Amino acid sequence: MGANSFMMTFPQFFGRGCSKEAGEKLAAMGCKKVLVMHGKGVEAAGLPAPIVQAIESAGLEVAENNEVESDPSDRIIKKIADFGRAAGVDSVVAIGGGSCMDAAKCVKLLLDNDEPLEVFYDISHSQKTAIPLITIPTTSGSGSEASKGAVVTDTVNGIKRVIIGAGTTPAMALIDPELTLGVPPKVTAACAFDVLAHAIDAITSKMTCRITQAVSYEAIRLMESSYKQAVEHGDDINAREDMQLASNLGGYGIGNAKCSMSHAFAHALGALYHVPHGVCCAIFTPASLEYVSDTCPEQIRAIAELLHTAYDAEDSTREIARKTGEQIRRMYRSVGIDDITAYIPDEEEAIKRLTPVAEKDIMALFSPRPIDGESCEWVIRRTYELARS
Ligand SMILES: [Fe+2]
Known part of the structure; x- marks a missing residue:
């Protein structure tokens, strides 16, 4: 390649x-x-x-x-x-x-x-x-x-x-x-996690490169430092400016490397249950990150650090990704975004309905690890496990 x-x-x-x-x-x-x-x-x-x-x-x-x-x-x-x-x-x-x-x-x-x-x-x-x-x-x-x-x-x-x-x-x-400045807190929160998902998808996509990653890391840094302030104090122009820049850089990331795993699931949840796009992204980013982690260990460490994830030096890549996923979940819960259980209480229903759609989503093509029925089930089960933790 x-x-x-x-x-x-x-x-x-x-x-x-x-x-x-x-x-x-x-x-x-x-x-x-x-x-x-x-x-x-x-x-x-x-x-x-x-x-x-x-x-x-x-x-x-x-x-x-x-x-x-x-x-x-x-x-x-x-x-x-x-x-x-x-x-x-x-x-x-x-x-x-x-x-x-x-x-x-x-x-x-x-x-x-x-x-x-x-x-x-x-x-x-x-x-x-x-x-x-x-x-x-x-x-x-x-x-x-x-x-x-x-x-x-x-x-x-x-x-x-x-x-x-x-x-x-x-x-x-x-x-x-x-x-x-006038975007309501709920919309601001959902959009922020769309930005985070764009950056993480672009960094881990099969189409990624160092330039895409540099732009996307900056999008994560800006998002992490200002999303909460933008949600809780919508009139803070500095926080709004950071989020606009993060969004723009995230756009460059996916414009070049395409969206990947989290968006395949986000599209399925959005299409079948009419959940706002950014909320879908927040819900599926943690398990998606964990699923692809072994393909990009350096990138996982960099993302973990940008999100101030606590991990041990001897942790495996998979363990760092798991802790980063938990950190992302704490972040989205802190601004009022619900877990998947609020939208689909029955885990078996989610597997049955979301899997065929996520598997065929065009963004699945850019995942660094293949997405099939088995991997979809793993990501969905892990997402429920996180929601219950
Ligand atoms: Fe998106």
Whole structure:
């Protein structure tokens, strides 16, 4: 196997208040009319209004759409693309979390290409790119602003699809920590453990490399030092800024090395029981880390240390991973995230239902240890054992 690569994607602007630069950036690219898309929650929080105002002050017309939903479906993406086409837009701005940014990437793809969304489920199908998209994250979790790919719900087949290519690639990201000041504690907590799972998955993935690991270790350091403060004191801009940076770096990690084991299980739990994505990540990171630990002993030690895990010098890698998993569980419990037993009380039901979905999840391909029925059962049983400890 050759060396894995790390690639920066497109410009990332990071700073307090930088979301208001969207208008001047679009004007500099020669844009005249922009589709601004977001969801109703972000609208209720009052986040789009100042950005829209700044865009209009830069001389652009705005067509605003507030129909983005979480886990965006093919249907809503087509509907918003039709809205943008009818309005004659020449650019897109996404203001929201991962769902909104992923939906916007697909909307841009449809505006750039005169073909149905379904043909792009085949990632080898060529994509044209024409109009610019600016991503503006309002949560600190997905890191989607930094990546070229999008996850979309295929309602015909009832599964999630990944679309990636020139057509889904943003022109730039504006990462403004001030936009996250009002995110509720529960959402902040869940998103923080999505970040941690991205970093750990990227460090342990088959696609990892030293550069991906360097970026992801920093994401863990920032997350560990600021997640609790961001949850308990949401108005602390320094903690929010750390979490926005951690999320962005986590996005780079998985953009290069892909998600791995914890996300295979997180996708299964999320899809079957509608548990928030970050909560699913928190629940499955400890056992997943333990399962893959023997493949990456140095990385396990580094993660343990960044999370201030107490372990003995003579401990085996597996033992260090077990203690690190317990530490992660203490961390997520400390910010009010429940164990798996709160969502699926019956362990046998969890094994029966989650295993076939996790095993086939695309992220399972990037696990450094093979995922099969037996290993899925081990991870799920270990997750219940931790919950009962
Ligand atoms: Fe994630």
